[in-house]
Each structure stands twice: as structure tokens, then as C-alpha cells.
Amino acid sequence: MIEVENLIKVYRRGEIEVIAIRDVTLSIKDREFVMLVGPSGSGKTTFLHLLGGIDRPTAGKIFVNGKNIAFFNDKELTDYRRKDVGMVFQFFNLIPTLTAIENVMLPMQFIGMGRSERKKRAEELLKLVGIYERKDHYPDEMSGGEQQRVAIAVALANDPPLILADEPTGELDTQTGLEIIKIFKKLNDEGKTVIIATHDMRLEKYATRILEIRDGKITG
């Protein structure tokens, strides 16, 4: 359960202030599949970064399972990012010097899981997203769609209940994008809460809810 209360994010560039999130209050239940839509610059990425603990709000509260992550100190926030949330990005964000399986194993290392368990779980996750046969390849040896599958496995590494994705099909061709959408649908069916910022209207039929963001204000 996510409860956002009077959330505000203001970026300051010298003298100029940009209000990216403008007093947003909403709640998202467990197992929802939320599609976040809105024009470029409306605040989608900022909103996901705030929910994901990548950025801090200027004001307001973000309760995730009863805990206000806006009040977390750096250590608590790092812990939250490692265990409670998985993030998927438009440009995959894999580590180029690590193979697919090493990328997936890394977040498990951060929480102290032993090597053999990490390897076993990473293999299972790569099978789940349909990319096991490429496990020893480096990101630059894989297509965009393959890299995004690996990136989803990375996001799932520590089994977070919440998955946030920022334009995950934006760099992919039509067919590959559809395959990625179906992976998110499967994850949602298996119990994950999924929030996806996107311009890809094919997600609409899977979404349990569509939120519209405009100039930092969310409706819907």
C-alpha cells in the first residue's frame, strides 16, 4: 500500500524554480497495475524517483507499507531501494562490465546473500524473463529487448513487492515492446504492484488504473 500525501518536488536551478510535483495526494493498493501517462516534462520520472527513493521530496509524505520514506535517513533509504522496490528504466541501466547473470546477482550481494544462492536465484530469474540462454553475455552483446529482460531480472533480484518502470518500452521495437509489457503483466498476476510511466497505450488493457499527470498534478 502506497499513500502519498501533499507531495511536492521543486527543482532549483540557480534563481529558477521548477515545480515538478505539485501537491499530489493519492493512494495505490497492493497488486494494482498503474499506468502513469502525461506529456513530456509533466513529472512522470520525478514521481517514480520519489516513490523509488532515488530522490527526496521537497515536502509531503510517502507512506509505503505504513512507513514514511520521506523521513528515511540515507541508510534506511538505501535499504529500501535494495529490498522493497525494483526499478526499470528506459535505457536499461545495466553495468557494462558485468555479464547478464552478474548484473542480476549484484543486488543480492548487497544484501549479503551467499554466492551459490545468488547464482541459483539469478538463473531462475533469467529463465522467468526468457533470457537464460544469454546469461554469460555482456550488455553490449545483447539487443535492447534482451537488455531490458535482464534489467527486469535485476529489478526482481531481491523480490521486491513493488516494481516501478519508467518508459520501459520507449527504446524497443513494436513486437519486443509487447513482449516486455507481457512480462510486467505476468509479474502483476503473480502479485507484484506495478507502476509504469509510459506513452505506450498498449499497456492500457492491462492496467487496473490510469493516472494522468499534467504540470505535476495527478488526476484519475
Ligand SMILES: Nc1ncnc2c1ncn2[C@@H]1O[C@H](COP(=O)(O)OP(=O)(O)OP(=O)(O)O)[C@@H](O)[C@H]1O
Ligand atoms: N534535476 C532537475 N533539475 C531541474 N529541473 C528538473 C530536473 N529533473 C526534472 N526537472 C524538470 O521537472 C519537470 C518534470 O520532469 P520529469 O523528467 O519528471 O518529466 P517527465 O514527465 O518524466 O518527462 P519525459 O516524458 O520527457 O521523461 C520538467 O519541467 C523538468 O525540466
